[in-house]
Amino acid sequence: xxxxxxxxxxxxxxxxxxxxxxxxxxxxxxxxxxxxxxxxxxxxxxxxxxxxxxxxxxxxxxxxxxxxxxxxxxxxxxxxxxxxxxxxxxxxxxxxxxxxxxxxxxxxxxxxxxxxxxxxxxxxxxxxxxxxxxxxxxxxxxxxxxxxxxxxxxxxxxxxxxxxxxxxxxxxxxxxxxxxxxxxxxxxxxxxxxxxxxxxxxxxxxxxxxxxxxxxxxxxxxxxxxxxxxxxxxxxxxxxxxxxxxxxxxxxxxxxxxxxxxxxxxxxxxxxxxxxxxxxxxxxxxxxxxxxxxxxxxxxxxxxxxxxxxxxxxxxxxxxxxxxxxxxxxxxxxxxxxxxxxxxxxxxxxxxxxxxxxxxxxxxxxxxxxxxxxxxxxxxxxxxxxxxxxxxxxxxxxxxxxx
Numbered sequence: 001x002x003x004x005x006x007x008x009x010x011x012x013x014x015x016x017x018x019x020x021x022x023x024x025x026x027x028x029x030x031x032x033x034x035x036x037x038x039x040x041x042x043x044x045x046x047x048x049x050x051x052x053x054x055x056x057x058x059x060x061x062x063x064x065x066x067x068x069x070x071x072x073x074x075x076x077x078x079x080x081x082x083x084x085x086x087x088x089x090x091x092x093x094x095x096x097x098x099x100x101x102x103x104x105x106x107x108x109x110x111x112x113x114x115x116x117x118x119x120x121x122x123x124x125x126x127x128x129x130x131x132x133x134x135x136x137x138x139x140x141x142x143x144x145x146x147x148x149x150x151x152x153x154x155x156x157x158x159x160x161x162x163x164x165x166x167x168x169x170x171x172x173x174x175x176x177x178x179x180x181x182x183x184x185x186x187x188x189x190x191x192x193x194x195x196x197x198x199x200x201x202x203x204x205x206x207x208x209x210x211x212x213x214x215x216x217x218x219x220x221x222x223x224x225x226x227x228x229x230x231x232x233x234x235x236x237x238x239x240x241x242x243x244x245x246x247x248x249x250x251x252x253x254x255x256x257x258x259x260x261x262x263x264x265x266x267x268x269x270x271x272x273x274x275x276x277x278x279x280x281x282x283x284x285x286x287x288x289x290x291x292x293x294x295x296x297x298x299x300x301x302x303x304x305x306x307x308x309x310x311x312x313x314x315x316x317x318x319x320x321x322x323x324x325x326x327x328x329x330x331x332x333x334x335x336x337x338x339x340x341x342x343x344x345x346x347x348x349x350x351x352x353x354x355x356x357x358x359x360x361x362x363x364x365x366x367x368x369x370x371x372x373x374x375x376x377x378x379x380x381x382x383x384x385x386x387x388x389x390x391x392x393x394x395x396x397x398x399x400x401x402x403x
Contacts, residue, residue: 025088028081028140029214030340032066034153038119038314039299039365040066040340042156045125049296050337052158056136064141064156065123065309067112067365076106076122076145076153080131083138085205085402086219087157090137099132106143110310116271117314117363126158136162159402166191167401173393175240182391186239186399190223190231200231207402210241211295213341215374215383243395244385247292247336247370250276252315254302255366265315272315278357279321279373287392292370294398297338299367312366319349321358321373321388326351330378332388334360336371343376343383 030052032040041050042064054060068074082090082097094102104124112119126141127133138159142152168189175185186208197203201222208218221238223231233239250261252274258264264275282288301312319334332349335341339362349358375387385391 028083028087028089028155028157029342030155030157031342031344032154036069037154038067038069038363040154040156042158048298049293052156053161054158056133056160056162061125061127062158063123063125064143065121066143066154067119067121069117069119069314071111071118071120074120074145076143077103077147078106078124078141078143079103079149080126081140081142082135083140083157085138085207087138087140097133097135097137099134101130103149104128104130110307112310112313113307114311115313116267119314121310123309133160136160164195165193165403169399169401171397171399173243176235176237177240180393182243182386182393184241184243184393184395184397186241186401187234187236188401189233190403192229192231194229200226204231204403206233208239209400209402210244211341211398212337212400213295213335215341215343215376216241241397241399242385242391243393244372244391244397245282245389245395246288246290247295247372248279248389249290249292249368249370250274250317251300251368252317252364252366253300253368255313255315260368268316272313274315274317276317276319279319281321281323281388283386283388283390285390287390287394289394292396293368294396295336295341295370295372297336297367297369299365301366314363314365317362317364317369319360319362319371321349322356323358324356326353326358327375327387330376330387332358333374333376333383334362334371335374336369338364338369338371343374349373 042062043051044060045063054062079102080098082092084090106122106124108123110121140155140157142155144152170187172185173180175183177183206221210216218238221236224234224236225232251259252262255265255272261277262274263277266273299308299312301308333343333347334349339347349360351358373388375384
């Protein structure tokens with residue numbers, strides 16, 4: 001696996017992964033199974049945003065953390081599963097991808113301080129002195145209680161990289177469908193640098209995602225042409241994405257004043273509630289350049305010490321989308337890294353016919369957040385951004401390529 005990223009008009013992150021594919025099996029995603037668990041994330045210790053990738057045989061570590069909404073004592077442990085490129089479990093035994101123990105106990109535990117919502121913060125790092133990785137690839141760490149390995153409370157997907165190839169990439173608004181309209185097209189070349197590949201049309205598998213979303217992931221494509229040691233993926237209509245619009249942003253770092261994207265913050269015993277600025281349909285509006293973090297979030301608390309992980313409080317965050325009539329041909333989802341971009345029932349907005357608006361409510365830890373409105377068509381199942389937030393070729397996006 002190879003990792004590289006750079007910043008330009010469009011943000012591109014490339015992750016190159018050489019693993020197998022499975023037939024039909026469970027596909028793993030980062031998600032929470034126990035409703036008392038919140039703010040599940042992985043990050044490097046020095047990165048303020050979530051991260052799910054480090055290099056093999058490096059000094060880098062991933063820090064996994066979550067909150068359990070009580071002061072009750074829990075005996076949590078974790079295990080690691082190796083996955084294929086499509087996030088199904090691989091056929092490798094633990095001795096083939098791990099050195100040391102195959103499970104671990106979570107012992108770094110802290111209770112929240114001066115918060116209206118009582119919670120206990122848990123965290124652990126990988127790799128550690130008891131568990132190291134032998135090979136690159138996709139992995140899942142499952143967290144469970146009282147040795148109930150088959151009943152996880154949460155799981156996090158992450159990747160271990162091993163740089164071996166070179167990538168040249170561009171994202172263009174002049175697509176094979178339109179010029180400077182609503183779409184963006186990805187072209188890239190893979191330079192194998194002597195890596196032994198007998199049949200690149202069959203051996204190399206490609207997965208491409210936009211802003212860490214799986215709902216519009218492109219996979220199963222082959223090189224447009226092969227020239228010597230280079231594989232070129234160009235002029236492929238499957239690599240055309242909606243540009244979308246910049247993410248909506250809100251900041252709930254303070255309980256004393258409404259910040260960006262927030263109309264009001266009120267104490268609704270026993271917890272605080274944040275009421276976001278009402279959003280409107282902007283599908284027909286001109287492109288609006290706004291700074292965003294491509295869907296990411298950061299935990300933050302104004303006036304905090306260095307213990308923000310246990311001093312930040314929880315708030316009920318209320319989203320409102322003003323629209324006179326509901327969509328009868330599909331549903332609207334709220335999406336971002338804070339809910340792992342899952343197109344799940346708990347992320348669907350409800351419609352209030354009396355107030356003529358969509359609403360969504362979720363419990364979030366203090367910090368700054370990005371989110372999007374995503375429309376899923378009832379007939380086709382296709383997920384679209386243009387229906388609510390519009391789509392523009394100028395939008396900055398992060399593209400991830402797994403090979």
